[in-house]
Structures are given as structure tokens and as C-alpha cells.
Amino acid sequence: MAVKADIQFMQRALELAARARGKTSPNPMVGAVIVRNGKIIAEGYHRRAGEAHAEVIALKKAGSRAAGAAMYVTLEPCCHTGNTGPCTRAIIDSRISRVVCAVRDPDPRVNGKGVARLRRAGIRVSTGMLRREAIRLNEQYLGFHRNKRPYVILKLAQTLDGRIATATGDSRWISSSESRKYAHRLRSEVDAVVVGMGTVRADDPALTVRLVKGTNPYRIVISQSLAFPRSCRLLDDNSDHKTIIASTEEAIERFSHRRKRGSLAFWTIKKDKGGLLNEQDFIEKATAFGLRSLLVEGGAGTATSFIRAGVIDKYVFITAPKVIGKGISAVGDLKIRKLTEAVHFEDWSFERFGGDMVFSGYPRRDGK
Amino acid sequence: MAVKADIQFMQRALELAARARGKTSPNPMVGAVIVRNGKIIAEGYHRRAGEAHAEVIALKKAGSRAAGAAMYVTLEPCCHTGNTGPCTRAIIDSRISRVVCAVRDPDPRVNGKGVARLRRAGIRVSTGMLRREAIRLNEQYLGFHRNKRPYVILKLAQTLDGRIATATGDSRWISSSESRKYAHRLRSEVDAVVVGMGTVRADDPALTVRLVKGTNPYRIVISQSLAFPRSCRLLDDNSDHKTIIASTEEAIERFSHRRKRGSLAFWTIKKDKGGLLNEQDFIEKATAFGLRSLLVEGGAGTATSFIRAGVIDKYVFITAPKVIGKGISAVGDLKIRKLTEAVHFEDWSFERFGGDMVFSGYPRRDGK
Numbered sequence: 001m002a003v004k005a006d007i008q009f010m011q012r013a014l015e016l017a018a019r020a021r022g023k024t025s026p027n028p029m030v031g032a033v034i035v036r037n038g039k040i041i042a043e044g045y046h047r048r049a050g051e052a053h054a055e056v057i058a059l060k061k062a063g064s065r066a067a068g069a070a071m072y073v074t075l076e077p078c079c080h081t082g083n084t085g086p087c088t089r090a091i092i093d094s095r096i097s098r099v100v101c102a103v104r105d106p107d108p109r110v111n112g113k114g115v116a117r118l119r120r121a122g123i124r125v126s127t128g129m130l131r132r133e134a135i136r137l138n139e140q141y142l143g144f145h146r147n148k149r150p151y152v153i154l155k156l157a158q159t160l161d162g163r164i165a166t167a168t169g170d171s172r173w174i175s176s177s178e179s180r181k182y183a184h185r186l187r188s189e190v191d192a193v194v195v196g197m198g199t200v201r202a203d204d205p206a207l208t209v210r211l212v213k214g215t216n217p218y219r220i221v222i223s224q225s226l227a228f229p230r231s232c233r234l235l236d237d238n239s240d241h242k243t244i245i246a247s248t249e250e251a252i253e254r255f256s257h258r259r260k261r262g263s264l265a266f267w268t269i270k271k272d273k274g275g276l277l278n279e280q281d282f283i284e285k286a287t288a289f290g291l292r293s294l295l296v297e298g299g300a301g302t303a304t305s306f307i308r309a310g311v312i313d314k315y316v317f318i319t320a321p322k323v324i325g326k327g328i329s330a331v332g333d334l335k336i337r338k339l340t341e342a343v344h345f346e347d348w349s350f351e352r353f354g355g356d357m358v359f360s361g362y363p364r365r366d367g368k
Numbered sequence: 369m370a371v372k373a374d375i376q377f378m379q380r381a382l383e384l385a386a387r388a389r390g391k392t393s394p395n396p397m398v399g400a401v402i403v404r405n406g407k408i409i410a411e412g413y414h415r416r417a418g419e420a421h422a423e424v425i426a427l428k429k430a431g432s433r434a435a436g437a438a439m440y441v442t443l444e445p446c447c448h449t450g451n452t453g454p455c456t457r458a459i460i461d462s463r464i465s466r467v468v469c470a471v472r473d474p475d476p477r478v479n480g481k482g483v484a485r486l487r488r489a490g491i492r493v494s495t496g497m498l499r500r501e502a503i504r505l506n507e508q509y510l511g512f513h514r515n516k517r518p519y520v521i522l523k524l525a526q527t528l529d530g531r532i533a534t535a536t537g538d539s540r541w542i543s544s545s546e547s548r549k550y551a552h553r554l555r556s557e558v559d560a561v562v563v564g565m566g567t568v569r570a571d572d573p574a575l576t577v578r579l580v581k582g583t584n585p586y587r588i589v590i591s592q593s594l595a596f597p598r599s600c601r602l603l604d605d606n607s608d609h610k611t612i613i614a615s616t617e618e619a620i621e622r623f624s625h626r627r628k629r630g631s632l633a634f635w636t637i638k639k640d641k642g643g644l645l646n647e648q649d650f651i652e653k654a655t656a657f658g659l660r661s662l663l664v665e666g667g668a669g670t671a672t673s674f675i676r677a678g679v680i681d682k683y684v685f686i687t688a689p690k691v692i693g694k695g696i697s698a699v700g701d702l703k704i705r706k707l708t709e710a711v712h713f714e715d716w717s718f719e720r721f722g723g724d725m726v727f728s729g730y731p732r733r734d735g736k
Contacts, residue, residue: 159710160685160727161699162530168705304693315691317528321729323683323711325672325702331529334693337536342527343691350718350725357718357725359528361689 016045067095102134106145163327178354188214196302197223279309304332384413435463470502474513531695546722556582564670565591647677672700
């Protein structure tokens with residue numbers, strides 16, 4: 001079969017997988033197509049955690065026509081029994097003769113064992129087709145399994161000259177309405193959004209998904225002071241019980257004396273030698289809570305702390321074509337003295353989004 | 369004749385014109401093609417000031433075949449006698465029957481009179497085809513005539529987070545070698561490059577065109593202190609007599625006591641009420657000197673002064689995908705308190721250039 005056709009089938013499987021973006025956590029997004037005589041005869045994708053896997057949906061649609069056909073699937077089929085039976089079992093039973101995977105599943109219960117199981121059953125299996133695209137699609141899932149901690153995205157909206165607000169604190173609106181939609185989509189794709197107290201005080205954000213369809217993530221305020229304003233949406237509008245407060249033991253105790261804890265969740269974070277909140281401990285708490293991905297939305301202080309802690313997996317800078325000069329800088333002191341010590345990116349791209357430029361980059365791991 | 373073909377002929381004329389980029393000042397770039405029966409029979413472009421005009425070159429090539437043909441020219445033909453005779457005369461004599469221009473020539477000696485002359489001779493004339501492209505091509509020339517002062521481009525090389533150097537002053541190299549080439553091309557297209565003393569002291573720049581072919585522009589240092597380092601290329605390597613020093617009367621006098629004036633040129637700049645160099649007066653001196661375009665290359669202080677003076681016609685920000693945090697900001701205090709007061713752009717674009725992003729934008733005139 002022509003390589004070009006192979007790629008088109010895998011491309012289609014990736015498209016199907018992406019339909020469930022933001023809905024599958026803690027599972028990955030997966031798409032599958034079944035091909036017979038060069039034609040797609042069945043398709044499927046994993047719609048949300050707890051529901052059927054892509055492979056099983058496609059096989060069900062194909063029925064007896066699956067015998068002797070090829071399956072293109074964006075991730076190695078699972079071989080363990082979770083909410084659903086193992087996909088490898090379903091594939092073998094259906095007498096599929098060839099399986100093409102984009103990328104291995106790093107989940108320790110699978111991680112090569114799925115491919116091995118299929119091969120033992122006499123099925124031809126190849127992996128790696130459109131691997132790069134498949135990795136990008138599931139970067140959060142794969143990153144979580146690689147690092148055993150949530151995948152952390154930093155998103156900042158800045159001016160062309162690198163400011164997130166004027167000197168007097170005005171930040172509404174730096175970015176265009178289209179890129180605010182983009183920001184809401186980012187929110188809908190992660191398990192939790194993280195902000196510092198500066199942002200709470202300046203913007204009183206709701207941190208919900210409103211401009212696009214999608215599920216609201218958890219809302220985490222990380223702050224040493226817990227100096228919340230008297231009225232503030234994150235505390236006042238918590239009917240979904242998704243606001244989490246991360247601070248020191250003392251600050252949480254003080255907070256509890258002054259205000260109702262109500263439906264709020266609290267994470268006690270250790271302090272650094274310098275007396276600051278320890279981001280690594282924060283990340284451990286987030287991991288223990290079961291979060292697979294975090295979106296750090298700022299402000300500058302919070303962004304800077306996370307960059308310095310070396311935990312940012314992806315940077316998203318929304319740059320508005322505006323110049324304001326002196327103001328609040330997007331990123332604070334990283335203790336960088338030489339340009340060679342800068343955060344460099346091993347892979348990056350930028351695109352126009354509405355009236356703004358959106359940069360997405362993956363930092364090099366050798367440096368900061 | 370089909371509109372599509374018309375556009376292709378004008379496109380070709382624009383391409384021809386652009387071949388002389390950086391070589392025609394104080395003249396515009398102009399290209400012309402002569403078309404007969406839907407085919408180009410002759411082409412020409414203005415190679416440099418003092419040499420033949422595009423129209424005349426094309427007519428010469430066409431010879432007697434020009435009679436009854438159409439001419440596509442990127443700028444309104446001239447009707448005055450300069451170094452060369454009026455193009456309108458040559459066009460009329462050649463019995464061209466139709467002339468299509470992209471844009472009017474704002475030179476007060478032409479400015480509609482060229483078109484009128486041709487029409488009086490019975491030639492059909494239309495203007496405005498690919499006008500936008502023709503304006504961009506000659507933005508410096510057209511800007512000079514619109515504002516009666518040099519066209520001012522601000523170019524800064526910054527990190528993603530808006531820094532031009534680390535806190536310790538390290539700025540080599542923020543941008544990639546490809547975009548440094550781009551910066552040299554910008555230099556080759558202007559009459560003069562302008563820097564402040566901070567840049568002289570930090571980088572000791574030569575401000576010459578080395579990475580691409582082209583003519584070296586004048587090199588202007590604008591500084592109140594004239595605190596040149598003991599050894600510095602702009603003073604030491606001035607065999608082409610192109611270094612200009614712009615400062616206060618007192619500073620120039622002090623400088624003359626301490627160092628040889630040699631082949632240096634001096635501009636005495638008035639002071640503001642606040643005691644700072646007056647950028648408007650600087651611009652007047654540059655106009656009087658005969659400069660048609662200036663490229664302000666920084667540093668931050670110089671860039672900020674020119675932005676505040678409202679004289680920047682085009683912004684070019686070369687952004688390297690690096691994050692360094694606290695450092696020297698690209699733009700300093702613009703006294704902007706509200707985002708609505710920011711410099712906005714009425715037209716902007718960005719493209720990847722080597723390892724960097726290059727933003728080009730034209731500021732809105734209603735705001736700053």
C-alpha cells in the first residue's frame with residue numbers, strides 16, 4: 001500500500017481523536033480507522049473517560065468486515081482491563097490482520113505490552129507513523145506519564161514590548177476577543193488553572209470557560225498572603241466546588257479565622273529556605289490530587305516562580321500588536337545574567353489569532 | 369483587456385522597481401513595462417539617482433513598437449526636467465496610447481501634473497492599480513513627501529518577553545544570524561542609522577552594511593553626554609566621513625576640547641524644557657541635511673524618546689524565541705497609563721525570519 005494513503009488514514013485517525021479534546025482526561029485522546037482494500041470501512045474515537053475506546057467503537061462498526069482489515073490507531077492499544085476490556089483482546093478477536101500505531105502508550109500498564117500482545121497473536125504491527133503529530137495531540141497525557149506530574153502550560157497575554165499591564169495596572173484588554181476565546185479553549189483542555197494573588201486582586205477573574213464550549217477546570221490560587229479582596233469571584237462563586245487555595249499552613253489558618261472555608265479546598269504548601277512557597281511541593285500536591293495538567297495564567301510573579309522552578313512544559317505567549325513602554329513586565333527576575341542562560345525553545349511556532357500573534361514553544365530541557 | 373492581466377503587468381513593474389531597493393534615494397524606486405497585444409515588449413526600472421528613469425529605459429527598448437502600446441508604471445511619470453528630461457514628454461513622443469499608474473507622485477513638481485499632461489496629449493490614463501503595494505514599496509519616499517521630513521523606522525531586537533539585554537547588559541546575540549542579515553538589509557535601504565550612547569558603549573557597533581550587499585548609510589549618534597568610550601568604531605573608523613554626532617552645543621564644545629573632530633560632522637540640537645535633546649529639532653536637522661529616511665536602532669532610551677516624540681513611521685521588532693526575565697526592557701517610559709493610550713497599529717504583519725519572528729507595523733496616527 002502506498003505510504004501516502006497510510007499517512008492519510010493516520011491523519012484521519014488523528015482528526016477523529018482531536019474531536020474529544022478537553023474531554024478525555026485522565027485518558028488520552030485516541031482515534032482509530034479500519035481500512036479494507038484501501039477504503040475506510042469504520043471509524044471511532046474515545047469520547048470521554050469511562051466510555052468505550054476508539055478501537056472498540058471502530059471494530060463494532062466494522063463487524064465481520066474487520067477480518068483481514070488494517071487498523072490505524074493514534075496510540076498503542078491497551079492490554080489491561082480498566083473501565084472497559086483490553087482493546088488488544090477486541091482486535092485479536094476481530095481478526096484484524098495489521099495494526100499501525102502512531103505512538104506508544106507510556107502508561108506503565110501498556111508501554112509496549114499492547115504491541116507485544118498483538119504480535120504474539122500473529123498481527124503485523126508498526127509504530128511511529130505521524131508520531132510527532134500524535135505526540136503533540138496528547139502532549140499533556142504523554143508529559144504526565146513522562147514526568148509523573150501534571151503537564152504545565154504557561155499562558156501570558158502581553159504587548160509587543162513584553163508588558164502584561166500598564167504601570168498603573170491596566171490590563172483590560174491587552175488581547176483581542178478572538179484570542180481571549182483561544183485562552184478559554186486552553187482552559188477547557190486542562191484539569192486546572194493556576195493564578196497568583198496579584199491577578200486575583202487586579203482582575204477578579206472567574207477562571208471559567210465561557211467563550212467556548214467546554215468543561216470548567218479546577219481553579220487554584222497559589223499565594224503566600226491569601227490577601228483576597230473582600231469580594232471576589234473565586235471565593236464567592238464556588239457552587240461547583242472547584243476553587244482550591246494553595247498556601248502556607250499559617251496563612252490558611254489565618255484565612256480560616258477570618259472567612260468561611262465553605263466549599264473551598266485547601267492545599268498546604270511547604271516553604272523554601274527563602275520562605276517562599278515551594279513550587280515543587282505545589283506540583284506534588286497537584287499530582288496527588290490527580291491533576292494531569294495545569295494552565296498557569298499569571299500574573300508575572302506566579303509565572304516567574306514557575307519558570308524558575310523549571311516546571312513549565314509549554315509556553316503560550318499571546319502578543320497583542322501594541323506598545324505601552326514602562327509597565328508590568330510579563331516575566332520577572334529569572335537570575336539570568338547571560339543570554340546563553342535564557343530559556344530556549346527546542347520547538348516553537350507562532351500564528352495569527354484574531355488581532356494577535358500566538359507563540360507556542362516547548363522549552364529545551366538542557367537549559368532552564 | 370482582462371483585469372487579471374493588468375494586475376500581472378503591474379506586478380511585474382513593481383518587481384522591476386524593487387530591484388533597485390536601497391539605491392535610488394532621494395528618488396523613488398520605479399518600474400515600467402510596455403505591453404502590446406497582451407504581451408510585454410519592453411521593461412525598465414530606475415537603477416539609481418542620476419540615471420535614466422524607468423519609463424525612458426522601457427521606451428528606448430520598445431523603439432517604434434511603443435506606438436499604440438500600453439505602459440504600466442509603478443509611479444506617476446514625472447513632468448519636470450531634473451537630471452533627466454520629463455518622462456511625460458518621452459511617453460507622448462513615443463505615441464503610447466494608454467498609461468496605467470499604481471500611485472501618484474507626491475513630489476510637488478509632479479503630484480497630478482504628470483497625469484494631466486498625458487491626458488491633455490490624448491493618452492488614456494488610470495491610476496490606483498496595486499496602489500497599496502506601490503505605497504509599501506516606496507513608503508520612505510512617499511512618507512518623506514507627506515511629512516516633509518525623513519521617514520523614521522524603529523528597529524529593535526528583543527526576546528519574547530520584551531528585553532533587549534540581560535540585567536547585566538548582555539545582548540550578544542539576541543537575534544539569529546539570519547535576522548541580523550535582515551537588519552543589515554534594513555540599514556542598506558535607509559539614508560542614516562541612529563543610535564544612542566548606551567548602544568555605543570554597550571555594543572561598539574560599526575553600523576555598516578556587512579552581511580548583505582549595499583551602501584553604508586550615515587551613522588548618527590544622538591547623545592546628551594557624548595561620553596564616548598576611549599576607543600570606539602564610530603569615531604575611529606570614519607574614513608568614509610559618514611559619522612554624525614548630534615548633541616547640545618555645550619556637549620559638542622566639550623567634546624571638541626577633548627578629542628579630534630577630524631572628519632566628524634556635528635549637529636547642534638536644541639534642548640527641551642526638561643533639558644533633554646529635542647527630537648523634533650533633531651528631525652529638522654536631518655531634513656535640512658537632506659536625509660530621506662532614518663533607521664533608529666536603539667537602545668531603549670533612544671527608542672523611547674523617538675516613540676514619545678511621535679515620529680516613528682514604522683516599527684520593526686525582531687523577536688527571538690528566548691525568555692530572560694528581568695533585564696533591559698525594549699521600550700521605556702511612554703507615560704501611558706491606560707491600555708487605550710498604547711501605540712496601536714493600523715497595519716501590521718509578522719513573519720518567521722531564520723530563527724526569529726519579525727513584526728512590521730505602521731502606527732495609527734490618531735493615537736501616539
